Amino acid sequence: MEITTTFRELQWGAEIQFPNSRGLSKSPHFVGGRYPCRSVAFVPRIIIDDFSGTAENFSILDPFMGSGTTAIEAVRRANSVHGVEVDPYARLIATVAARKDSQDEIQELESLVLEIGSKVDSQKPDKALLPELKNINYWFGETNFSELLKLKSAIFDATNEGMARDFLLAAFGDIIRACSKAERQSLKPYISKKYVKQPKPVLAEFLRIAPKYVQAVAQSSDHKCDGIIWEGQDATEFGTSKSIDLAITSPPYINAMDYTRCIKLESAWIGTADDAAIRAVRNAQLGESVRRHQVTDDEFISSIAIKHFGDLEAIDEVKFKTALAFFDDMKGNLRSVFNSLKAGGIYYIIIGNSKIRGIDVPTHLAIADIATELGYKWEKYFQYRIKDHRTSIPRGDRGGKIEFEHVLGLVKP
Ligand SMILES: C[S@@+](CC[C@H](N)C(=O)[O-])C[C@H]1O[C@@H](n2cnc3c(N)ncnc32)[C@H](O)[C@@H]1O
Missing domain, CATH: 3.40.50.150 (Vaccinia Virus protein VP39)
Known part of the structure; x- marks a missing residue:
């Protein structure tokens, strides 16, 4: 440059x-x-x-x-x-x-993404992991809300506190807006009554974003x-x-x-x-x-x-x-x-x-x-x-x- x-x-x-x-x-x-x-x-x-x-x-x-x-x-x-x-x-x-x-850690992240992806459907949701924000349900459809909780539960079940969990939570954080009813264009969460948004399905969005995260950190x-x-x-x-x-x-x-x-x-x-x-x-x-x-x-x-x-x-x-x-x-x-x-x-x-x-x-x-x-x-x-x-x-x-x-x-x- x-x-x-x-x-x-x-x-x-x-x-x-x-x-x-x-x-x-x-x-x-x-x-x-x-x-x-x-x-x-x-x-x-x-x-x-x-x-x-x-x-x-x-x-x-x-x-x-x-x-x-x-x-x-x-x-x-x-x-x-x-x-x-x-x-x-x-x-x-x-x-x-x-x-x-390290290369081993990158491979571990890659496998974890696949493992979690394969377990989410049968995952038992852990209510202790529910977000503690007033009116949080307002922002999500019922299906996506429960899918998000299952995905988060699967992340916590598959990892201990540490680098792999942080990585997965960062990727998880990145899909929240797309899976919510909030507009993507507006920085502040906002639900438009005029243009009804189609929230992305949780698992598909996670499996789209998380491998990109792996690719992004793989060059470290x-x-x-x-x-x-x-x-x-x-x-x-x-x-x-x-x-x-x-x-x-x-x-x-x-x-x-x-x-x-x-x-x-x-x-x-x-x-x-x-x-x-x-x-x-x-x-x-x-x-x-x-x-x-x-x-x-x-x-x-x-x-x-x-x-x-x-x-x-x-x-x-x-x-x-x-x-x-x-x-x-x-x-x-x-x-x-x-x-x-x-x-x-x-x-x-x-x-x-x-x-x-x-x-x-x-x-x-x-x-x-x-x-x-x-x-x-x-x-x-x-x-x-x-x-x-x-x-x-x-x-x-x-x-x-x-x-x-x-x-x-x-x-x-
Ligand atoms: C302009 S943003 C920095 C953006 C950053 N360079 C990036 O590319 O993401 C300013 C940051 O300052 C943080 N911030 C605001 N007040 C702060 C404070 N009192 N102490 C530490 N960080 C603060 C905000 O949370 C925000 O992340």
Whole structure:
């Protein structure tokens, strides 16, 4: 791919182009493909390719790991890969996608898929495995609901806690939306009264998706390291078990979309979330309006808010405070990463700008100001046009589509 050769010479603010990502569908990036707001894999790829030209042994961190796009790219090159992520479903997907599986383990997964497929019909459903989400039945037809429970029971019967079960649960999570009555197009679960959806039959869908998962993780034998070392769940305050050479992340957008809700059916079925857990994760999500209650009275953050989007306060105080809380949280994140980085280490942040109630919020400039205050040097900056809006956050009439993502390279001197 040509872009890697020009990465180093990129001019300040240059607009970079990416090839389309069709070729990635047979790679580990296939795992958890419906996770909302996934990053474009080429961004961490070019950054890591460039970095590995200057260093042989290095560690990589993504503090907003999501479904693991950075990690999937990082495990091929880095000696260790570290992650922080608040959402348990995301952690499951990322763990599975970035893990190094031996050929024997891949064969075992292949056989397990077939074994489970052959047992589901006669499987006794285990009621203890029912999802604990209010009104969960609303989203599924009766047959699919009981088939899903049988399939999950078969997965639990065939495996112990560990890598094989995680793998099967990740594939199981991926069929939930297709087997539900919820629209596939909408990120948030939603049942259209006008267009009645035909949910996919459970076993056939599992036997279609799971072998693709096997194929996706089968290429992991060339990984340089084993998988993700989880360093915590809160990106605003954490430390790492090892000092870090390179951090790459894509934080959430401000007040953009409640994506904990987008994946609530999957989370409930794989068992990582009940109603209370979903609420807790949501309250911990950066950029969510609930966090405005936690905003500190940091004078510097207030001055950044006034400087970059002061007009918003008079128009919508709640949204102003939501944005303030976001930057307050990002300050915690920038500080935690700073403390984890080696001297000379670099933190790449990929972020789209926001428009809130018609006011432009130049997120990348505000983050750069906070980073500078904390001691970083802003050394690199480029942007790219978002091509695939299906995976990004639709902002409806609340601000139009995010057209560009900005990439900031911040160095710890
Ligand atoms: C833009 S997404 C990252 C997407 C990721 N790069 C991928 O390709 O899947 C932002 C992630 O930050 C996570 N997140 C939000 N608030 C967090 C917090 N306080 N601590 C850790 N992770 C958080 C969200 O759950 C989400 O997965």
